Amino acid sequence: EAQVTQNPRYLITVTGKKLTVTCSQNMNHEYMSWYRQDPGLGLRQIYYSMNVEVTDKGDVPEGYKVSRKEKRNFPLILESPSPNQTSLYFCASSNLGDSHAGELFFGEGSRLTVL
Amino acid sequence: GQNIDQPTEMTATEGAIVQINCTYQTSGFNGLFWYQQHAGEAPTFLSYNVLDGLEEKGRFSSFLSRSKGYSYLLLKELQMKDSASYLCAVMDSNYQLIWGAGTKLIIKP
16 A cells, blocks of 8 residues: 555654654655644645755754655654644655656654653 | 735535635746645645646536636535645745645534
């Protein structure tokens, strides 16, 4: 089954404790992206990757890191989480070769709470 | 700057028709997308418009006017399961998606 898998789905952590949210897709997509979603603000892009070893900042990259060592994986790293990073996070991927490459496939989301 | 506007919330009656509007100002245009998102779930792709006109897909249709920077999503024969947020997104000249904040659609019996 074609899917994007994120882990963990739910996490409560404390300020300053490094954490990683994993994302993996099995559709051989070149493009992967991380979003955060907060009430009233919609989806905001954190980082994206057009292919292996190519990553770029989105609209809200501060406090986050990513890596793209393999095509299927795109982990999101919070080196020192703070309460303002409490949010719902989505990983998404798409096939850049498609006629409408904006058709994103989303993971189920990771709800993160930073105390 | 780049901007996408859509109503925050709309209410409609089961069985009726509702139109959700989206206006945009972006740096370039490479297509407009509509996504559906149920509460607490991931967005799912609904439709794509790159040329002017109407695209129909079952009970859902999407319209685009590039000259006016305007699109709408039309939902017919509303069902309770259509209660969700509907997100409008435009792909700009850099092939990046610009997202609206979403329209929460409430369906009443």
